[in-house]
Amino acid sequence: MNWxxxxxxxxxxxxxxxxxxxxxxxxxxxxxxxxxxxxxVREIVDRxxxxxxxxxxxxxxxxxxANPLKNVYFGDLHVHTNISxxxxxxxxxxxxxxxxxxxxxxxxxxxxxxxxxxxxxxDFAALTxxxxxFGRRIACxxxxxxxxxxxxxEERSTPSLxxxxxxxxxxxxxxxxxxxxxxxxDSVVERDFAAQTWQQVQDAxxxxxxxxxxxxFAAYEYSPALPDRGKHHRNIVFRSMDVPKYxxxxxxxxxxxxxxxxxxxxxxxxxxxxxxxxxxxxxxxxAFSGETIDGVAYTEDDWKxxxxxxxxxxxxxxxxxxxxxxxxxxxxxxxxxxxxxPPCDQGQETSCIYPTSMARDGLQIGLALEDQIGVNxxxxxxxxxxxxxxxxxxDVEEWDFRGATTFSSSPAERRMSGDNVTGIRINNPGGLxxxxxxxxxxxxxxxxxKRKEVYATSGTRIKLRAFAGFDMPVDIAETGxxxxxYKQGVPMGxxxxxxxxxxxxxxxxxxxxxxxxxxxxxKLQVVKGWIEExxxxxxxxxxxxxxxxxxxxxxxxxxNGATVxxxxxxxxxxxxxSELKTLWTDPDYRSNEDAFYYVRVVQNPTCRWTxxxxxxxxxxxxxxxxxxxxxxxxxxPIWVKAK
Amino acid sequence: xxxxxxxxxxxxxxxxLRRPLLHFWLIGFLIFVVERGxxxxxxxxxxxxxxADQIAALASQWQQARGRVASAAGLARMIQxxxxxxxxxxxxxxxxxxxxxxxxxxxxxxxxxxxxxDSAASDVELLEQAYAMNLHVNDLVVRRRxxxxxxxxxxxxxxxxxxxxxxxxxxxxxxxxxxxxxxxLSFSHAFVSQDRYRGKSLERAQQLVKHFxxxxxSPDAGVSMGDPFISGYRFxxxxxxxxxxxxxxxxxxxxxxxxxxxxxxxIRSVYGWHAVWLSERLxxxxxxxxxxxxxxxxxxxxxxxxxxxxxxxxxxxxxxxITGAPE
Numbered sequence: 001m002n003w004x005x006x007x008x009x010x011x012x013x014x015x016x017x018x019x020x021x022x023x024x025x026x027x028x029x030x031x032x033x034x035x036x037x038x039x040x041v042r043e044i045v046d047r048x049x050x051x052x053x054x055x056x057x058x059x060x061x062x063x064x065x066a067n068p069l070k071n072v073y074f075g076d077l078h079v080h081t082n083i084s085x086x087x088x089x090x091x092x093x094x095x096x097x098x099x100x101x102x103x104x105x106x107x108x109x110x111x112x113x114x115x116x117x118x119x120x121x122x123d124f125a126a127l128t129x130x131x132x133x134f135g136r137r138i139a140c141x142x143x144x145x146x147x148x149x150x151x152x153x154e155e156r157s158t159p160s161l162x163x164x165x166x167x168x169x170x171x172x173x174x175x176x177x178x179x180x181x182x183x184x185x186d187s188v189v190e191r192d193f194a195a196q197t198w199q200q201v202q203d204a205x206x207x208x209x210x211x212x213x214x215x216x217f218a219a220y221e222y223s224p225a226l227p228d229r230g231k232h233h234r235n236i237v238f239r240s241m242d243v244p245k246y247x248x249x250x251x252x253x254x255x256x257x258x259x260x261x262x263x264x265x266x267x268x269x270x271x272x273x274x275x276x277x278x279x280x281x282x283x284x285x286x287a288f289s290g291e292t293i294d295g296v297a298y299t300e301d302d303w304k305x306x307x308x309x310x311x312x313x314x315x316x317x318x319x320x321x322x323x324x325x326x327x328x329x330x331x332x333x334x335x336x337x338x339x340x341x342p343p344c345d346q347g348q349e350t351s352c353i354y355p356t357s358m359a360r361d362g363l364q365i366g367l368a369l370e371d372q373i374g375v376n377x378x379x380x381x382x383x384x385x386x387x388x389x390x391x392x393x394x395d396v397e398e399w400d401f402r403g404a405t406t407f408s409s410s411p412a413e414r415r416m417s418g419d420n421v422t423g424i425r426i427n428n429p430g431g432l433x434x435x436x437x438x439x440x441x442x443x444x445x446x447x448x449x450k451r452k453e454v455y456a457t458s459g460t461r462i463k464l465r466a467f468a469g470f471d472m473p474v475d476i477a478e479t480g481x482x483x484x485x486y487k488q489g490v491p492m493g494x495x496x497x498x499x500x501x502x503x504x505x506x507x508x509x510x511x512x513x514x515x516x517x518x519x520x521x522x523k524l525q526v527v528k529g530w531i532e533e534x535x536x537x538x539x540x541x542x543x544x545x546x547x548x549x550x551x552x553x554x555x556x557x558x559x560n561g562a563t564v565x566x567x568x569x570x571x572x573x574x575x576x577x578s579e580l581k582t583l584w585t586d587p588d589y590r591s592n593e594d595a596f597y598y599v600r601v602v603q604n605p606t607c608r609w610t611x612x613x614x615x616x617x618x619x620x621x622x623x624x625x626x627x628x629x630x631x632x633x634x635x636x637p638i639w640v641k642a643k
Numbered sequence: 644x645x646x647x648x649x650x651x652x653x654x655x656x657x658x659x660l661r662r663p664l665l666h667f668w669l670i671g672f673l674i675f676v677v678e679r680g681x682x683x684x685x686x687x688x689x690x691x692x693x694x695a696d697q698i699a700a701l702a703s704q705w706q707q708a709r710g711r712v713a714s715a716a717g718l719a720r721m722i723q724x725x726x727x728x729x730x731x732x733x734x735x736x737x738x739x740x741x742x743x744x745x746x747x748x749x750x751x752x753x754x755x756x757x758x759x760x761d762s763a764a765s766d767v768e769l770l771e772q773a774y775a776m777n778l779h780v781n782d783l784v785v786r787r788r789x790x791x792x793x794x795x796x797x798x799x800x801x802x803x804x805x806x807x808x809x810x811x812x813x814x815x816x817x818x819x820x821x822x823x824x825x826x827x828l829s830f831s832h833a834f835v836s837q838d839r840y841r842g843k844s845l846e847r848a849q850q851l852v853k854h855f856x857x858x859x860x861s862p863d864a865g866v867s868m869g870d871p872f873i874s875g876y877r878f879x880x881x882x883x884x885x886x887x888x889x890x891x892x893x894x895x896x897x898x899x900x901x902x903x904x905x906x907x908x909x910i911r912s913v914y915g916w917h918a919v920w921l922s923e924r925l926x927x928x929x930x931x932x933x934x935x936x937x938x939x940x941x942x943x944x945x946x947x948x949x950x951x952x953x954x955x956x957x958x959x960x961x962x963x964x965i966t967g968a969p970e
Contacts, residue, residue: 035712057892062885067875120888141704142787154703188753189784207941463873480871513873516891516913546838577838578914579873 031091031159031407032112042113045411050115052615053569053607055399056517061104061121063213066439069482070453072463073435073445075124076103076394077219078235078278078314078385083197084221085133085167087389091159091407094391096127096201100208100216103393112410114402116392119517120461122432123440125393126219127201128235131249132176134220135193139182148181159407161422171225171250174294178251191246198247206241211441218243222259222275224250224293228350230282232256232293235314236263239272239446255292260305274449278314278387280322280362281340285354287322288362288378290369300373307377312449315359315456315634316384316431318404323382323634324360325353329538334525334600337632338428338458363637364529364536367594371531381452381493381636382598384431384459394432396459398629399569401429401609412613416622425625429609432457434464434633436491452493452636460631461515466492466599468508468638470501476509477583485509492599493636498591498643506589506640510543512601512633513579519604520576521546522630523557526584530595543584546577546604562604564628569607569615576604591643599635606631690729692968693722701725728790730959731797735789741779744792750785751778797955798948811939815932818939822930827880829923830898831862832908833869834876837915848909848916855906855918862920865906869918880925890914 001009032038064071080087081099091111094102102108105121139145140153155163170177183190198220205216218238225231234256236247244266246252253259260275267273280287290298298306315322320340326333327343344352355361359382366378386396388404395401403409409424416425434455437448448454455464465482469489476484489509490496496506514521524544530537542550545557562575580601589595605628614621621627693701701721705713713721741747751773752766762769779785815822833855835848855865866876874889886895891913901907901921909916 059888060884062882062888064885065879065881069875071874142783184783186784188750192784465873478871480873511871511873513914516889579836579838581871 029161031161033159038111041407041411044413045113048114048412048616049618050616052618053399053612055397056119058105058117059120061213063210064123064440066212068438069486070436070438070448071440073123073215073437073440074394074432074457074461075122075126075215075435075445076385076388076396076430077124077126077128077217077237077276077383077433078221078317078387079125079127079391079393080129080221080387080389081127081391083129083133083137083201084389085130085136085156086164087129087391087406088137089156089158089160089164089167090389090405092390092405096204096391097207099127099391099393100125100204102391102395104208104214108392110390110402110406110410112402112407114410114412116390116395116400116402118395118400119397121214122394123213124215124217124435124445126217126235126237127204127393128219128221128237129197129201130223131194131198131220131247132171132223132251134197134247134249135190135195136182138193138196139189145182146184149184152179152181161408164408168225168229171223172227175254176224176250194249195246198243198245201247202241202243209442211439213440215440215442215445217442217446220247222248222250222253222256224255226282226284226286226293226350228284230284230350231279232277232283232286233279234259234275234277234310236273236275237446237449238267240270240442242270243267243273244271255294255296257292257298257302257305260309263309264305272446273309274312274446275310276312276314276383277310278317278322278385279319280313280315280357280359281320281353283357284350284352285344285356287357288365289354289356290365303369303373303377304375307375307379310380311452312381312383312454312636313359313362314385314387314433315382316458317387318427318430319387320426320428321458322358324358327353328355328358329360329529329536330527330540332525332527332540334540334602334632337630340426360527360529360538361536363596363598364531364538367529367531367596368534368536370594376639379452379495379637379639381449381454382456382634383433383435383449383454384456384634385433386430388430396429396432398429398459398607398609399612401612403427404430412616416610416613416617416619420624425610425622428629429459431459432461434461436465453491455492455633455635457633458629458631460518460603460633462518462521462601462603462631462633463511463513463515464492464599464601464633464635465511466508466635466638467510468494468496468506468597468640470496470498470503470506472507472509472583474583477511477581480511480581490638492638494638496638496640498641504589504591505585506597507583507585508543508597508599508638509583510599510635511579511581512599514577514603518631519562519571519606520573520578521580522548522560522562522576522602522604524580524582525600525602526586526597527600528586528588528595528597530593532593539588540600541584544577544580544582546580547575560604564605564607566607566611566621566627569612571604571606594640594642596637596639598637601633603631605629687964688733688962689964689966690726690733692965693725694967697725698722726965727956727960730956730963731790731793732786733963734959735793735796736780738793738796740789740792740796741774741785744788747779747785747788750782750788754778754782794952798952800951800955806940806943811936811943812932814939814943815935819929822935824925824928824930825882825884826899826927827882827925828899828903828921829877829879829881829925830901831866831877831920831922832872832917833865833867834872834914835909835916835918836870839870840915844915845909848918852906852908852918855920860906862922865918865920870915872914880923890917 032041081096082092103122103125107117202218209216221235223233248262253262321338324335326335341353362378366376370376435445435448436453437444467485467489473484526541526543528539542557547560548558560575562572608629610625611621611627702713752769755769755773835844837844840847883895894912897910903921908919
């Protein structure tokens, strides 16, 4: 063959490959819409083998008796239903009532026919649909739309990824543009319809509130967008049904500062609220930079607004882990767990992690700020949630992950497509918010969130207690005396003052117990952060090992040898610990330094959702995703103030 | 004397009958009676059947909302809803809701100011002009508001009687089977950690149970000999399912098989072994009236509201003629 033929062959192969890539892209961007197309997808789902792996028996909703020493309640504070414009565009038609019923343990199907069901119902849930979309569905469903309004309603009703990207791109404009086509260009109409949706949100929450067994909240999401699918979003949760008449959206408040000001102005009398930022990993460094989305620097008053109103952050969710980055600080490998982005390269502005992006960064910046302004505005607790757009709160078990965006990420065939064109395989099923409260009521859970006695999990229901004190009983790890722990220490989310004690060392009593329906525990870690000569410092200690020895040479727990049976995803119950409990004293404590401590629990490996999908489809797990995960729980920090 | 008085009355009557003002009132009354009684057209209540374009729009909305083409029955329901909304609007106008609601009035004033942005007219004048121009019938937002007000009005029409305890208690008794508390029990446990005792945890648990039985240890004394357990040592009035959520599958059933007033086990949980003392067993029983009262109130209000609305709507449908309906 002469060189011309070689060139011709090369061009032909490149052409074939190009056509293949384009077809994959078209396939990924095209969502089913007609009856026939949806029926075809359901046929594919019918062929999935849902019995190909082990899953625990399902349980029903049960109340817990009140407990003055507090119970842990698991819930999801970040859920989208068909009210959210993006969820609707993905094809989700499941409403708020359905979402609450799923949270309470009812089994439902996505429109693709994949079943969604929690092994255990949640204890609480907040539906947080985008406030910017409030009123739009009501307007679209009504008569007498203008031509432009009708066109927009049609566009936003037809499941389409291109439609979603168009919506997203519109939302990135600054300041956000309030598109009134659907409302016949009348802002008063928009306001009226938006208030109606907000009322529906409250009514649905009231319908499903069962004090003692299942708690709901009036809540919504404030959603200014950033370029390249970045976001600077916050969920707003109210303590009671005494709420402002209007939900403050990104159209009303140009920045989080305006949001807090508006909420403080309208949430009066018995009304109480808190805001919860999420996806700090996708804020392109804005999360803790001290600047608004428009580059305006926070004033001292702005920081104080934040301190008053933002006691917790959503650190883990479907779109990744925002605890820390392996590239900064201690560089602990656990920071890589379900991580979305690499650190930013020189000149890179988006799709990467800045040193002001992650929760651990924020905690350190908060210590430095306190030295400057007298309060620590970033003294926050940490929770997990999902951010699902499928109306399925707390559906976080790896074996039940159906994507989070209806037609865009379902069925398994789509999630496991050859080259992951939509990037779905970077997602995870999301996490849970764990709250220590004396009873399961709105008031008790909200108050616990305000005092930060909460923790995040990656979906597992590990029970985690953490207390810090200067005079903790030396035998507390043997007695497990929680009364003494509360009396002689402070729980997670609390503050400890060195000036109030003569003792010279700080100790943490940490107690973690495995999820009864998940794998045993591998290790318990304490993360400490402080500021030294103006520099951010952090260190990670392994403080208890599950089924393995502590290696003094490395300062780490040795591997415990836990395995996973990749044939059916059953996990190893013989390695690891069912509980880890210790009284740990900081060997490097200095009473003249402010510091924070938080606890991280690492579970033995279990199958990642991608492996469950492989079993469903009878295929080998793909190389582009880890086959297993080590689920985690992260306690809210305890701050120790210097003498 | 009597004759004089009679004469005065007769004279007065004659004088009154000759008064033009009386003639005017009598003639007016006569005209009114004749017109109302014989010539006034009968009040006809009617609304229009949706036209082809409106039906097509309804079908399109259905498809967008449900993701499938509307069935004939589904479309018929939507058409009926559209007709009902027209009836509600008509009734709201008949009752003069548009004169009473401040939101409607503000909206009409806004519309007028938009149309006459240089007008110096007062709000009252603008409102009068809006009514004269029938804006309250043509404005979409006002129409929706009036329909909504009418729905609320009909929904509340059945709430003439205050909701009494007596009514709620009747409802409670009617639904008592759905308000049943499952069998519950209270127990204490002494925990033997499998992490602490490794392969010897069962042996340790068996020793504890034997010791508790032989020495007839109280629940508190027994519990104190176990290991710390994060969820506590005493569980009061819990169901089998509640127990299984804390201890793992299978544990609750074994606890329910134990006997009251004595040590049992050891029973295996996902955390280790447990010696268990049952202190009470409560049979399945109806939940108390007080504990379900708020649920009953919510259900009652929701049901009576729906019923009132349906009854009133049915009555209105009977009064209205639908014009342009297909044969």
